[in-house]
Amino acid sequence: xxxxxxxxxxxxxxxxxxxxxxxxxxxxxxxxxxxxxxxxxxxxxxxxxxxxxxxxxxxxxxxxxxxxxxxxxxxxxxxxxxxxxxxxxxxxxxxxxxxxxxxxxxxxxxxxxxxxxxxxxxxxxxxxxxxxxxxxxxxxxxxxxxxxxxxxxxxxxxxxxxxxxxxxxxxxxxxxxxxxxxxxxxxxxxxxxxxxxxxxxxxxxxxxxxxxxxxxxxxxxxxxxxxxxxxxxxxxxxxxxxxxxxxxxxxxxxxxxxxxxxxxxxxxxxxxxxxxxxxxxxxxxxxxxxxxxxxxxxxxxxxxxxxxxxxxxxxxxxxxxxxxxxxxxxxxxxxxxxxxx
Amino acid sequence: xxxxxxxxxxxxxxxxxxxxxxxxxxxxxxxxxxxxxxxxxxxxxxxxxxxxxxxxxxxxxxxxxxxxxxxxxxxxxxxxxxxxxxxxxxxxxxxxxxxxxxxxxxxxxxxxxxxxxxxxxxxxxxxxxxxxxxxxxxxxxxxxxxxxxxxxxxxxxxxxxxxxxxxxxxxxxxxxxxxxxxxxxxxxxxxxxxxxxxxxxxxxxxxxxxxxxxxxxxxxxxxxxxxxxxxxxxxxxxxxxxxxxxxxxxxxxxxxxxxxxxxxxxxxxxxxxxxxxxxxxxxxxxxxxxxxxxxxxxxxxxxxxxxxxxxxxxxxxxxxxxxxxxxxxxxxxxxxxxxxx
Numbered sequence: 001x002x003x004x005x006x007x008x009x010x011x012x013x014x015x016x017x018x019x020x021x022x023x024x025x026x027x028x029x030x031x032x033x034x035x036x037x038x039x040x041x042x043x044x045x046x047x048x049x050x051x052x053x054x055x056x057x058x059x060x061x062x063x064x065x066x067x068x069x070x071x072x073x074x075x076x077x078x079x080x081x082x083x084x085x086x087x088x089x090x091x092x093x094x095x096x097x098x099x100x101x102x103x104x105x106x107x108x109x110x111x112x113x114x115x116x117x118x119x120x121x122x123x124x125x126x127x128x129x130x131x132x133x134x135x136x137x138x139x140x141x142x143x144x145x146x147x148x149x150x151x152x153x154x155x156x157x158x159x160x161x162x163x164x165x166x167x168x169x170x171x172x173x174x175x176x177x178x179x180x181x182x183x184x185x186x187x188x189x190x191x192x193x194x195x196x197x198x199x200x201x202x203x204x205x206x207x208x209x210x211x212x213x214x215x216x217x218x219x220x221x222x223x224x225x226x227x228x229x230x231x232x233x234x235x236x237x238x239x240x241x242x243x244x245x246x247x248x249x250x251x252x253x254x255x256x257x258x259x260x261x262x263x264x265x266x267x268x269x270x271x272x273x274x275x276x277x278x279x280x281x282x283x284x285x286x287x288x289x290x291x292x293x294x295x296x297x298x299x300x301x302x303x304x305x306x307x308x309x310x311x312x313x314x315x316x317x318x319x320x321x322x323x324x325x326x327x328x329x330x331x332x333x334x335x336x337x338x339x340x341x
Numbered sequence: 342x343x344x345x346x347x348x349x350x351x352x353x354x355x356x357x358x359x360x361x362x363x364x365x366x367x368x369x370x371x372x373x374x375x376x377x378x379x380x381x382x383x384x385x386x387x388x389x390x391x392x393x394x395x396x397x398x399x400x401x402x403x404x405x406x407x408x409x410x411x412x413x414x415x416x417x418x419x420x421x422x423x424x425x426x427x428x429x430x431x432x433x434x435x436x437x438x439x440x441x442x443x444x445x446x447x448x449x450x451x452x453x454x455x456x457x458x459x460x461x462x463x464x465x466x467x468x469x470x471x472x473x474x475x476x477x478x479x480x481x482x483x484x485x486x487x488x489x490x491x492x493x494x495x496x497x498x499x500x501x502x503x504x505x506x507x508x509x510x511x512x513x514x515x516x517x518x519x520x521x522x523x524x525x526x527x528x529x530x531x532x533x534x535x536x537x538x539x540x541x542x543x544x545x546x547x548x549x550x551x552x553x554x555x556x557x558x559x560x561x562x563x564x565x566x567x568x569x570x571x572x573x574x575x576x577x578x579x580x581x582x583x584x585x586x587x588x589x590x591x592x593x594x595x596x597x598x599x600x601x602x603x604x605x606x607x608x609x610x611x612x613x614x615x616x617x618x619x620x621x622x623x624x625x626x627x628x629x630x631x632x633x634x635x636x637x638x639x640x641x642x643x644x645x646x647x648x649x650x651x652x653x654x655x656x657x658x659x660x661x662x663x664x665x666x667x668x669x670x671x672x673x674x675x676x677x678x679x680x681x682x
Contacts, residue, residue, distance in 0.1 A: 072528070135586055145523060148531035182486060182574050187413075190489035190571050214575040215582030230531050231575050233523050234555040238576045241556030242583035245476055250591075 008038030010104025021307025073107030092293035098318035113295035122333030131283035134220025150228035175223035284313030349379030351445025362648025414448030433634035439659035440635035454636035463674030472624035475561025516564035519553035625654030
């Protein structure tokens, strides 16, 4: 059995979407066992009509506090001992599950991952990584916001962890790696990207192909795309904002006249279908890599499908033993630098 | 007369688009006088059929070398003394024109601005600023790539220069200023944005409104949007890449069936018109602010219209004496820090 802990109370549509997503995932994969983290009364109520077979694969873990998005993450994780996020992270720390999934406060999920689950030996910083949709399929993009003021050696570790994930879980042989930069010429960049570029090209374990400009990220010009957290976050959010804006413009055009209104009726359905393809839902949430287990953060507005896919993708992560592979790869790293500065 | 120097040979469609843009701008604004920089024979040939009145407002400045995009910018500017970019920058330095416009090598234009035209007293770094189209109109976005590894005090100067431009040239009273960050909460950010945020809120001359997330840049949530060059460049290029990608997706949808093909015929014209609005053409190119004159870099694929608008916008910049206002605002700055490090 693959054991996965799920925060029942995190996200805008909790607990219903979370419970429904759990139901779908348990049906889709008979080797998954879920530890549902939240108030026992809510879980009992929401799963009361489930088939016995599904009920036999869930365990209720009582947690009656919720960390709100406006709370200070570190302080909340430390003091709200009975919050779903703190309890869920502890389940992974204790080895009772290989992954913890939450759609709750991003800051608290990241903090719980680092403070409770903890880093694998040799890992300097755990990056937040996400499979992003591109013109060519999907790329793993990291770091999306976990570690600001990055050092070049952290970026090198991100590249190695990302390569392991793409190869093992996404079955991409010799995944290409690129580093986000101002331009693709070697002499361009800031101090960080110049130093990281030189270091990345010396790592035999990865297939490093040099710089990528941010405009080419969405074109899928590499399997693993590495950036510092500030830049990665800026690019991801700019993509989101631009897509949202274009949809606004398009809607206004489609409604601007009688003929285009008729055309709109014809186009909207295939367009929505196409844009659904361009959605990260099927790939699960963002993953904090390099910890003693997987911590996955689903979007705050995660749907039933998002939660289900998060669970299914986490199962793949656990079964391929990505944590074990990262542990092995980083075993010889200098652990003296392995401290929070 | 407002004197403006124009690089005739820079850009993918030079010299024809450049000459045609000059023609349009001279017709649109009778108080503009252009110094056309390039091979005299080309200029003579291309303007031979112009009306005498227009000819009376151009001056040919011989420059028979071109700096290619793959040349090292600093070295090219220093050694190709007779290149259009070097000659054009010298025209501004000598006070023969208030602005120099080029669609040639970005690196060389930036280098010529800094090395030849030179900074105003007290200005620590000249940012590259551009009017970007947003859901609400236009915002001034800077720095878009001139100064990597920025310091907080540079960002403060960018905010002040940008505010002067928006107020004087774009006639926006008390323009709002925001700083790009990971999140809008005060405790979020990297070392640079945290320091800059604290400093910006202490500047009485500007209307600073705190952080902006990159997803809201395109929504036009501030008149002046400040970022370090690496982040600014990443956001701008991500917008470009995402827009390009969406157009690809949309075209594939519109062509996917007979009905949608018919719909496409109806929709493409209004859509293209709408997207044309979402184009920076009318606002001219990117401006290097804080120099002893304006240096404007037009896109490499600048059209006739882009060049004409660049000239017209430059005239506004000169007439409002933006350089004089920046000189005045920064006169009391500590000039000891005013060195290239």
